[in-house]
Amino acid sequence: MNKKVIVCDLDGTLAPSKSPLESNMAELICKIISKHRMAVISGGSYKQFQKQFLSQLKCTGDVFKNIYLFPTNGSTCYVYDGKNDFKQVYDEKLSTDEVKEIFSAFRKAIIESLVDVSNPYGELIEDRGGQVSFSGRGQDAPLEVKEKWDPDQKKRQSIISILKIYIPDFEIRVGGATTIDVTHKGITKAYAIKKIEQILNVRTNEMVFYGDALFDGGNDSEVRKTGVESISVSGPAETYELLKKYA
Numbered sequence: 001m002n003k004k005v006i007v008c009d010l011d012g013t014l015a016p017s018k019s020p021l022e023s024n025m026a027e028l029i030c031k032i033i034s035k036h037r038m039a040v041i042s043g044g045s046y047k048q049f050q051k052q053f054l055s056q057l058k059c060t061g062d063v064f065k066n067i068y069l070f071p072t073n074g075s076t077c078y079v080y081d082g083k084n085d086f087k088q089v090y091d092e093k094l095s096t097d098e099v100k101e102i103f104s105a106f107r108k109a110i111i112e113s114l115v116d117v118s119n120p121y122g123e124l125i126e127d128r129g130g131q132v133s134f135s136g137r138g139q140d141a142p143l144e145v146k147e148k149w150d151p152d153q154k155k156r157q158s159i160i161s162i163l164k165i166y167i168p169d170f171e172i173r174v175g176g177a178t179t180i181d182v183t184h185k186g187i188t189k190a191y192a193i194k195k196i197e198q199i200l201n202v203r204t205n206e207m208v209f210y211g212d213a214l215f216d217g218g219n220d221s222e223v224r225k226t227g228v229e230s231i232s233v234s235g236p237a238e239t240y241e242l243l244k245k246y247a
Helices: 023-032 046-052 096-113 143-149 154-166 189-200 221-226 236-246
Strands: 005-009 037-041 067-070 076-080 086-091 125-127 132-135 170-175 179-184 207-211 229-232
Touching (some): 005 236, 023 236, 037 189, 046 076, 096 125, 096 132, 096 154, 189 207
Parallel strands (some): 005 037, 005 207, 037 067, 207 229
Antiparallel strands (some): 067 076, 132 179
């Protein structure tokens, strides 16, 4: 309770993967941000934040000033502008040539890995601005389909091993249920933590982080290296119970 900033992962922590916040979580977040500052870090794009997160919050007053959004693993940040909208604070955007290079590497790695990605639900590879993301069953796959595709991460790790040959100068990590995220080197959730320190003027010991993938190799694991107190959760239901004390 002595922490100045509550930091949370989104998919698998505050909400099911690529799914909207449930109403009880949305109500809880509104109560929390009326008293505390909260930062949310996700591999999703800002557009995904709008669809999955912001659209579900029915908060009143000026509480949105206490929400800080870090899409695409912290490659960008959005803060409330005081006029019922959010403004971008910084952007570590990939160049057009870099995006082309990453797309090409993904296409080669998928073929060479022999991983079956046929009949996807939507796009397999997406340009998210500061990040290129591959989703093994497509960007729009139902949650139950995603959860069955690569639960042990073996398919994605086989693709990643090849990607590292073609694009060694980029950050490559597993994210979400079926995703591989590629950003500039050093852009991880640990980078987002450093940005939170700067933007909110807090120290690492004044933050607490909640995430469902803090295990070695998980897309939240880089946060542990920052020294921020990190609490592992099994999903949104457990997160809800742990966050109630801040309401």
